[in-house]
Structures are given as C-alpha cells and as structure tokens.
Amino acid sequence: MRLIYLVVLALLASPILLMPMAAAASDDDDEEDDETTSREFSFRAGEGVKIGDYRVELISVVSVMDGLIEVKVWRRASDFEDWRVMEDHRDANFDEGAERGGLTLTVIDIFDEETVRMRAEYRSDYGYPQKYVTQRAMAPKNLPKLAVQATVDKTDISAGDEVKVTITVTNTGNDTARDIVVQDSPPLPQFRYLAGYPPKIKNQLQPGESDLAVYSMVAVTVGDVNMPVTVARYADSKSTIYSASSPSISIEIKPKRMPNLVLKVDPPGPIKHGGEGTINVTVENKGDASAYRVEVSAEVKSDGNGLEPVKGNLDKSFFEIPPGESEMYSATIKGSRSGSYAINLVASYQGDGEMMQKETGFEVAVLEREHKYLYYLLIVPVLILGFWLFRRYKEYKY
Amino acid sequence: MLNVLMLGIGQCGNRILDAVNKESFGGSSKLSKYYSRQKFPSRVETLAINTAVNDLKELKFTSAKDRFHVPNLHGVGANRSIGKQGFWDNRDMIMEEIERRGDFDIAFVMTSASGGTGSSFTPLIIHELRERYKNITVIAVMVLPFREEGSIYLQNAAFSMRDIMEVESDGIILVDNQYLKRLSGDIKTAYDKINDMVAERILFLIESLDSEMLSVTDLGDFKTVMRGGLGMGTLGFYESDKKTTSLTSAIEGSIKPGGLLYPANVYEDAARAMIIIQGSRESLDVDEITKSVEKLSTKIGQVFKGIIIKKGKPKILSVFTLGQVPDLEMLYAQAAQAIQDEKGRKTRAKKQLDDAFAYIEDLEEIY
Structure with a gap:
C-alpha cells in the first residue's frame, strides 16, 4: 500500500522535477533557431515564394544579356518592403540578411526574359518555403509577340520552275513590336532569285497587325532543298529584344520538265x-x-x-x-x-x-501486179493427172 | 527381140495372164497400173479370151483391149463339147483378134486343163496358131485341177491333155494345183500365189531367152528341151537368201520338189533340162556353175545353161521335160474312175426313172 502511495506521489511530483530541465532544453533550441539554411527556386516573372513571413517576388528580367533582374521582397505584418535590381551571381541581403533573421538572395541563372533561378538563404526555423503566383503574373502582359510564317506557292517543282515565297509577320501580342528586322535564309545555291529578295517587313507592327513580303526565285539544280527558318527580331517598349521564327520548308526539285513526243x-x-x-x-x-x-x-x-x-x-x-x-x-x-x-x-x-x-x-x-491466169496454171497438172488416171481407169475397165 | 504372144484362155488362164501383167508393172501395188508402165523383157502381146464376161471383168491389170469375150456365150458350163462348138462358131473372130497383134516367135497358151472354155478352146487355138504362123513355137501352160474338184473337171483335164498332145504343141508346162495348194491354207490365197509363181517364172523364162547372156540359151535351146521326153515338163525356181551358202546349193534348190510347179523327181524323171542363173557379176562363179551343171548332166542327160548378169541376188530358173509322169497317170486313172462312176450313176438314174415310168405304162390321163 505504501508502495502505491509512493508511486502516485512520484507521478505527481515528476512535472515539478522536470520543469527546470525543459527550460534548459528551450534555451538550447533558441541557439539552434539562429542557424540558417538555403534553398534554390526557379521563378517566372510574377511568381513568388513564401519563406516564413517574408515574400520574394520576381518582378521581371531586366536584361538577359546583362544578367539583371528586378525582385520585390516584403514582410507580412510589417512595413518592410524592398524593390531591388539584382545582378547575376551576386548576393543581396534583405532585412539585414539571413544572419540577422532576414533573407540573402542570389541570382544563379537567367534562362530567358521570363525565367530565372535563385538561391534564398534564411533561418532554418522559417519552415519549408512555399511558391505562389501573384495577381500581376496572371494579368496579361503588355508585350509584343510576332508570329512568322514562310510559305511557298508550290512544293512540287522541277528545275526551271518559278517559286513564290511569301513571308508573313503578324503581331499576336498586346504591345507594339518595334525595330522589326526579318532575316531570311541566306541565298540558296539551288535557286536563282528574281525579285523581292531580301524580303522587307514594316519596322513596327501594332498588336494584331501583320505585314508580308513576297519574293520569287527559280529552281536551278535538282535535289531536295531544306529552306532554313525565317527569323524576325523585334523589341518591346522597354527595348527588350525578342525573336520569332518560321518553321522550315522542304522542297524537292525534280528534273526539268520536258516534252517527249x-x-x-x-x-x-x-x-x-x-x-x-x-x-x-x-x-x-x-x-x-x-x-x-x-x-x-x-x-x-x-x-x-x-x-x-x-x-x-x-x-x-x-x-x-x-x-x-x-x-x-x-x-x-x-x-x-x-x-x-x-x-x-x-x-x-x-x-x-x-x-x-x-x-x-x-x-x-x-504487191506485184497479180496475174490471175497463173492460178489456172496450177489446175493444169491436176487436170493432166486426172486425165491420166481416168485414161488408165478406162484402159483397164472392162 | 523375141515376139511373144501370151494367151490366157478361160478363167484360170485369164487370171494367170493378169498375174503376168501385174508382174510387168512391178508386181507390188494394186495401184501400180495408175502410175507405172508395163515392162516386158521382149515384145509381149497379151490377150485374155473367155466365154464368160464376168471372168473377164474380174481382171485388174489386163487392159480392156486385151480382153476378148467370145460373143453370145455366157460360159460353157464345163462342157467341152459346147466350148468346142463355141470356138468353131467364132474361130475367125478369135483368130483375127490374135493376128491383129502381129507376128510371133513363141506363144504361151495358159489355161486350166479342167475348165470348160480353157480345156476346149486351147487345143483348137494351138492348132490354129500352128496353121497360121509358120515358125511359131507354141507352149501350153496347163494347170491341173484339185483332185477333189469333181468328176467333170478330172474328165476335162484328161481329155484336154490328150487333145493338146495330138495337136502337137511344142511342149506342155505342167502346173499342179493339187501339188501347190500346200502353199496356203485357203483356196483363194493359194490360187493367187500359184498364179503369181507361174507369172514370175514365165517372165523370167522370156527374159532369159531374149537377153544378152554370159552363157547363151536361146529359143532353139528351149525348144530342144521342151521336145525331150514326153514333151511335157515343168519349171523350178530358187532365189538365194542369206541361208544359201553356194551357187551349187542354189541350183540344186531350183530342182528340188519345193521349187517345182509339178511334183517330179528331176534326177530320175527328167529327160532334158535348162538351167538359167541370174545374178550380179560378183555373186556368179562361172566355174562353180559349170561344175554344178555338168554334175546335173551326168544324171539327167542334156542340160543347157544360161547366165544372165543382172543386179540383185542370184535367181535360178530350171526348165525340164519329163521322161515319165507317174502322177499324171494317176490323174488319168482317177479321171477314168470318175467317168465310170458318172456313167454308173447315170445308168442307175435312168433305170430308176424307167421303173417309175413303168407304173403309168398303158394308162391314160383321165379328166
């Protein structure tokens, strides 16, 4: 019985005994929370990532060639908000950096005008980061977008045939395409170019506008020709340079058409x-x-x-x-x-x-002139033979 | 060139004459008369004489102009008396038909000894020929009948043979059907074969009498042979084949019974003979032939020999007359017996008829 009382007493007394130990352990955790960790993310313009209360958003790729992007970092339930242009492969501290509880961001790679890869360093206790898409990303962008189409009036041709090539450039974007330059394939040796080459397209195309250029050429040699793509380079209002190209065209040049009587x-x-x-x-x-x-x-x-x-x-x-x-x-x-x-x-x-x-x-x-009387001559020997036989018959018939 | 007259008298004589004409065409084909010509070794005139027109119509190789039908007669029914009367009634016409053919050195009168027309006409025609042609040699070729043919035929043979002997023909060549019927099973084929054999031998004989020969036998020799013995003889023939080893055996083959037209033992029965050998120069050894003929002469007597050079296998023709003819005597005995039998049958029939008539003797017809 006394043993049961001792156990109950011990159980009741255990929280009181363990409490100083828990306080000591909590002190150890605080020391651990001060440690940082890092993680890499791929962003598209308008996308962001939640790291603790911090929000990191890729505003735009300023220049692929120069390795510049624009990011926005802000903290929920605080006044902290930082817009900054970051340079490729250079660390940028936000809110005093990861060592002091803020963020340290680094641009690792810029894929194109839309996509980059970044590394974020932050305190380990901020938990697992979550990506999100901003309203701005979902909103249509005011960018030009050109569609290039190159067509030929006929693909079944023979040497000596004239072929018309039509280059059509259409702005399917919602911003004006500027500084448009069309680069057609270099003159092909299989053709002799007659008129309209190189093709010329308007310098600017408004959204929805299209322009075309036609040139003609004559097939010279026999064989299969793979016409290279036609590339259109253009820039948007921010002078960002884009390019668009047409699918390639295969043409078989058959031997020269000839009459054969x-x-x-x-x-x-x-x-x-x-x-x-x-x-x-x-x-x-x-x-x-x-x-x-x-x-x-x-x-x-x-x-x-x-x-x-x-x-x-x-x-x-x-x-x-x-x-x-x-x-x-x-x-x-x-x-x-x-x-x-x-x-x-x-x-x-x-x-x-x-x-x-x-x-x-x-x-x-x-034919020779027909002498019909010759036929009668054939009858003569027959008649002679017949007469001979008849005479013999009569001679021996009694 | 010999002028030869060949007369075929009666049905049998006509057929032998037709066989001679067929042989002259080459003797192989029934149609040979349409494409071939007759080739006789001499100038040969043929004439078939008959009282039965149907017998003349049966001939195939004898031209129509060489067939003479004695007018107003339809055969003589094996009756020599009717035949003789028919000849006398038409003698001038018959002889005129013969004389129209020119002059002749020798005549072969071929006939059956037993038929009606042949047996009755032949002695009379021979007689007429001897009367009208001064130097003609007349040889009768007499065909003796099958012994079982009938009494009339035997009687005709007996009397016609006697008649021919009496008109003094230059000789009789005997052909015995009874002896030769062994050649074939049926009568028709046997007759045809006998006729062909006779025709071939007589033409061979004519050729041998009228050819340029290495060793000559002429018409005079032939006449001498035929006048020997009884004046009747026969012909023997042999054609060499692969089995024949020598000319000697070939010559002996021509006088053996198998090669004769009448059964005779040449070595014992022959009186005179003529041996004619035909063949290519390489196949004929004159010495051997001479020795063989000399050997034969020692047994027979006079033997003439003739050698003809001609391409082909050696062929031997033997002509001989007989000093005795026992088979002919038998035929006469059979004929006499047949006449007696016939006479007896007639007497019995007459008596039976007379006895039958006796029943109505002294009776009158009552109506």
Whole structure:
C-alpha cells in the first residue's frame, strides 16, 4: 500500500522535477533557431515564394544579356518592403540578411526574359518555403509577340520552275513590336532569285497587325532543298529584344520538265498494185511539259515514186501538244508501182526554249501486179493427172 | 527381140495372164497400173479370151483391149463339147483378134486343163496358131485341177491333155494345183500365189531367152528341151537368201520338189533340162556353175545353161521335160474312175426313172 502511495506521489511530483530541465532544453533550441539554411527556386516573372513571413517576388528580367533582374521582397505584418535590381551571381541581403533573421538572395541563372533561378538563404526555423503566383503574373502582359510564317506557292517543282515565297509577320501580342528586322535564309545555291529578295517587313507592327513580303526565285539544280527558318527580331517598349521564327520548308526539285513526243504509226498491210492504203499517225506527248510548234514531216527513202498521196498528207503541224495529250491524223496513199517503200517520219518540236526531234520509220509494201491466169496454171497438172488416171481407169475397165 | 504372144484362155488362164501383167508393172501395188508402165523383157502381146464376161471383168491389170469375150456365150458350163462348138462358131473372130497383134516367135497358151472354155478352146487355138504362123513355137501352160474338184473337171483335164498332145504343141508346162495348194491354207490365197509363181517364172523364162547372156540359151535351146521326153515338163525356181551358202546349193534348190510347179523327181524323171542363173557379176562363179551343171548332166542327160548378169541376188530358173509322169497317170486313172462312176450313176438314174415310168405304162390321163 505504501508502495502505491509512493508511486502516485512520484507521478505527481515528476512535472515539478522536470520543469527546470525543459527550460534548459528551450534555451538550447533558441541557439539552434539562429542557424540558417538555403534553398534554390526557379521563378517566372510574377511568381513568388513564401519563406516564413517574408515574400520574394520576381518582378521581371531586366536584361538577359546583362544578367539583371528586378525582385520585390516584403514582410507580412510589417512595413518592410524592398524593390531591388539584382545582378547575376551576386548576393543581396534583405532585412539585414539571413544572419540577422532576414533573407540573402542570389541570382544563379537567367534562362530567358521570363525565367530565372535563385538561391534564398534564411533561418532554418522559417519552415519549408512555399511558391505562389501573384495577381500581376496572371494579368496579361503588355508585350509584343510576332508570329512568322514562310510559305511557298508550290512544293512540287522541277528545275526551271518559278517559286513564290511569301513571308508573313503578324503581331499576336498586346504591345507594339518595334525595330522589326526579318532575316531570311541566306541565298540558296539551288535557286536563282528574281525579285523581292531580301524580303522587307514594316519596322513596327501594332498588336494584331501583320505585314508580308513576297519574293520569287527559280529552281536551278535538282535535289531536295531544306529552306532554313525565317527569323524576325523585334523589341518591346522597354527595348527588350525578342525573336520569332518560321518553321522550315522542304522542297524537292525534280528534273526539268520536258516534252517527249512519241510517234506511233499504224501502217497499212501490203497494198495491192494500184490499190490504196491508209496510214494512221498518232503524235503523243508523253513528257511533262507542252511541246510547241510541232512539225511532222515524212520522207520516202526508197528509190522511185511508187506511192502517191490520195487523201490527206503525212506532213502535219501542231501549235501545241500539252503533256499527256495526243494528236491523230491519217493519210491515204496509192501504190502505183510494186516494191517495198521505207517511210521516215520526223517530228521536230520546241520545248523549254530548245528544239527537239523525234523520228520513226515504217515500211509500206506494194504487191506485184497479180496475174490471175497463173492460178489456172496450177489446175493444169491436176487436170493432166486426172486425165491420166481416168485414161488408165478406162484402159483397164472392162 | 523375141515376139511373144501370151494367151490366157478361160478363167484360170485369164487370171494367170493378169498375174503376168501385174508382174510387168512391178508386181507390188494394186495401184501400180495408175502410175507405172508395163515392162516386158521382149515384145509381149497379151490377150485374155473367155466365154464368160464376168471372168473377164474380174481382171485388174489386163487392159480392156486385151480382153476378148467370145460373143453370145455366157460360159460353157464345163462342157467341152459346147466350148468346142463355141470356138468353131467364132474361130475367125478369135483368130483375127490374135493376128491383129502381129507376128510371133513363141506363144504361151495358159489355161486350166479342167475348165470348160480353157480345156476346149486351147487345143483348137494351138492348132490354129500352128496353121497360121509358120515358125511359131507354141507352149501350153496347163494347170491341173484339185483332185477333189469333181468328176467333170478330172474328165476335162484328161481329155484336154490328150487333145493338146495330138495337136502337137511344142511342149506342155505342167502346173499342179493339187501339188501347190500346200502353199496356203485357203483356196483363194493359194490360187493367187500359184498364179503369181507361174507369172514370175514365165517372165523370167522370156527374159532369159531374149537377153544378152554370159552363157547363151536361146529359143532353139528351149525348144530342144521342151521336145525331150514326153514333151511335157515343168519349171523350178530358187532365189538365194542369206541361208544359201553356194551357187551349187542354189541350183540344186531350183530342182528340188519345193521349187517345182509339178511334183517330179528331176534326177530320175527328167529327160532334158535348162538351167538359167541370174545374178550380179560378183555373186556368179562361172566355174562353180559349170561344175554344178555338168554334175546335173551326168544324171539327167542334156542340160543347157544360161547366165544372165543382172543386179540383185542370184535367181535360178530350171526348165525340164519329163521322161515319165507317174502322177499324171494317176490323174488319168482317177479321171477314168470318175467317168465310170458318172456313167454308173447315170445308168442307175435312168433305170430308176424307167421303173417309175413303168407304173403309168398303158394308162391314160383321165379328166
């Protein structure tokens, strides 16, 4: 029983005994809270981070090239507010710095006009930092934004074809784009530039405004061409320089388009002596360009003049035969003397400024004059044989 | 060149003559007459004479102008008396048909000894030929019948043979159907073969009598042979083949029973003979031939030999007359017996008929 009383008494007495020890431990914690810690953050303009009661906001990237940004640091429930332009890789103390309970910030890297990476040093007891987005960041910015588009009127081209390239620059931002300079690809060796090159765009474009430049060029060599991007550089009202570029364009330059005439002749079979025969001629353009000033002429190679034109003529001319199309004509001839006549057809035509020629040959046979009485001669031996057999039959028939 | 007359009398004679004409065309094809020409070794005139026009129509290789139908007769029904009367009735016409063909040195009259027309016409025609042609040699080629053919045929054969002997032909060449029917199973084929054999041998004989020969046998020799013995003989033939080892054996082959047209034992029955050997110069050894013929002469008597140089295998033709003909005697005996039998049958039939008529003797018809 006395043991139970002792235990209860001990339990009741324990808080009183432990209290001086707890006070000593609290003194130790205060010493620990004075220690600092650091952490790195990535910010976009308008974003901030809560570190204890401090708030750190990235106002803007002043200059990427110079490594300058503008930040705002303030403390909740106090009058402390500090706007400052910070330099790249240089520590900046706010509210006397981290050693004295404030903040020490350092710009580690500036990615672009919007994004930076910073390191914050602060007292360890400020807890785990939390990022947040300010109302200002969510509000639309008054910045110009250019969209660049480069188009060609055709991508399926052949050597010698003319191609029109259209560069269109549109300001899709909400501020005026200034000092606009368009840099097109350097002159490509695969093309010969005709007019409008290099393309010129207005110096300034208001929000929503667009401008275009057109230039033309002629494909010179055969092969695949990858046209480089067209870059537009511009600045906003703060002279911040931006750039925008168009997607690249691939063009295949095929061999030069040429007409290709094919002469097809349907000659008549052997013509009887004094008979007539019809020659059908087809001039087909199997090329991929029109043939102009087509002249078809016929030449009889054989000696003598045993063929006489009766109707139509083998010589013919056509102004144009488009690719894939054909022209047909026919002529009737009369064979006035037997023999084999070789006829050569020559088609001369113009394509892409140069004269071309195609030819084909065929033969027309005129048969010998038919002597029908010769057929009767074949009957004679048959008759003789028949007569012989009949005579023998009668000789031995009793 | 010999002028040869070949007469085929009656159905049998016509057919032998047709076989001769066929042989002259080459003898191989039925159509040879349409594309070939007749080739005889001499000037040969052929004439088929018959009283039955149908027999003349059956001929294939004899020209129409060489077929003579004795007018107004439709066969003589194996009756020699009707045949003889038919000849006398048409003698001038028949002989005129023969004389129109010119003059002749030798005539072969081919006939069956047993038929009607042949057996009756032949002795008379031979007689007429001897009367009208001064120097002609007439040889009868007589075909003896099958012994079982019938009594009339046997009787005809017996009497016609006697008639021919009486008209003094220059010789008779006997062909015995009874002996030769062993050549084939059926009668038709046997007849054709016999006719072809006779035709081939007679043409060979004519050629041998009219050829430039290494060793000459002429018509005179032939006549001498045919007048020997009984004046009747036959022909033997042999064609060498791979089995024949020598000319001697080939010559012996031509006189063996297998090569003869009439059954005879040449060594014992022959009176005179003529041996004609045909072949290429390389295949003929004159010494061997001479020795063989001399050997034959010692047994037979007179043997003439002829050698013809001609391309081809050696062929031997033997012609001989017989001093005795026992088989012919048998035929006459059979013929006499047949006549007796026929006479007996007729007497019996007459008696039976007379006995039958006796039943109505002295009776009158009552109506």
